[in-house]
Amino acid sequence: MTFKLPKFTPPNFHKDFLKDAPNCKTVEIIKDGVAPSNYHAMSIYPEYFKIDGEWILPTQSRMDCVPVVTDDKRVEVVEFRNLRVGDKVVIGRTEDASEGIYMYTKGFKTLNGNKDAFAFRTGRSRETAFSKDYDELYKRLKYDRDHGHIVWVLGPAVVFDYDTRKALSALVENGYVNAIMAGNAMATHDLEGSYLGTALGQNIYTQESVPNGHYNHLDLLNEARRAGSIENLMAEGKIKDGVVKTCIENNVPLILAGSIRDDGPLPPVIADVYKAQDAMRAQTRKATTVICLATTLHTIATGNMTPSYTVRDGKIRPVYIYNVDISEFAVNKLGDRGSLEVTTIVTNVQDFMVHLKNNLIDNE
Structure with missing residues (x-):
């Protein structure tokens, strides 16, 4: 359908x-x-x-x-x-x-004569079956690839695993990513995965810690700062794959907002919090679907910038927002802040990304 x-x-x-x-x-x-x-x-x-x-x-x-x-x-x-x-x-x-x-809150409301005033399991938890949400998301992403603006908000856990990095890169290449918003850590560990085969010192295939692995992300940061830009590092042949490389090659905006705890940081990280906010809002203004993965603070920040509707081609349409995390606290936090109506999925982001790639790309 x-x-x-x-x-x-x-x-x-x-x-x-x-x-x-x-x-x-x-x-x-x-x-x-x-x-x-x-x-x-x-x-x-x-x-x-x-x-x-x-x-x-x-x-x-x-x-x-x-x-x-x-x-x-x-x-x-x-x-x-x-x-x-x-x-x-x-x-x-x-x-x-x-x-x-x-x-006005009723613009997109549909009548449901079968909905009871009292019912069990109306909330979202680890006991929720999310199969329907996945099916709806697949359809929405296919629609918005051609008619919308899909914004991804990423925590570093998204790039700790080889299959997840590969899945997200494939989604970028196939037009399902119009912008990525993240912090220094996500981009650092993605680049570390290509440069040294690790993420925060753990092998991205086996998840085993390597000797002196705690130096690896610092070595990557140092190399990027020496090169002066990620593009220069790529030109030197030191970055051969990954999400950041795929974004740059496909002209997908990568908004990296700095924080007080950043190492390095990478050259493109925006240190001024208000310049970073302006860059993020430029994407949320255009967003039709927002997918937030394993990052509580970036998710709340994005949610606070994202309205429940947008106007495209003169028509008012909803903005769909997904919050995916292994922690129920994390996925519920956005709703607690009164930010927006959001679909929450309680799962690890590695499984989530592979499901999306399998159903959006492999099954096309």
Whole structure:
């Protein structure tokens, strides 16, 4: 069965409470980076703003940011740090249209007459059967390869295993990866796997620790910094395979955000946290499917930047987000933060990646 996007049903703007609602109010910024009192903060859901009698939906959104009304009646969603003097920020903290602000959560809802108010096993845990989720994911990825923007958020565990590195590289080569967001460790250990056959000092085939293996990632980092770039290291013939190499060869953006505990780091790692955030948001703005694997902090950061919807070709569609981890705590953390509606899969990422490669590529 082919995948079909759910149709977005907009609000009925002829209803009295929407038709008779006032225009939203704005206040101009008087100091860069500081919102006015009673500013409105965005959620993950579609929010409409009434401007000159017309309800306007931002085409790009982000939770915990503020809506700015432009002179041509568009609504831009802006981080506090990016507010500038003269920006017109929407004020008001109700979302029921009474202040010209309306949060709408039912656009993609489907009626299910068989759903009970009380039922067992409605949550997600190690006891959950994820076969249906896999089947849905295969269909969504095949659709979004041609019609969307698939963003991957990776922890280093994804590249600790030979088969997993090979599987992810194959997905990159076959168009299932439009961007990767990670930290210094993921790229370092992927490159270490090619350069020395280890990841954090363990053989990527046997998982056995090698003598003085704790030096290996440092040796790789030192070599990359000597070469000046990963591309230069590749040109020297020292990197022959792996996820990073495949991304570079296929022009897939690789956003590496630095952290306080980084070794090295690799030359392309973005040390400025806000520049890294801007680079990540450039990808989440375009994202239609986001897959987060074994990285709690990067997952939460990405989730906070990703709305529940996006606008492509003038149509409103959902953004699908998957959080995959062996830890139930990790997969549930994003939901606990109120970030978004997310499909969680409790499994090790090595099995997950191989399943995807087998079903998306080998079975085509």
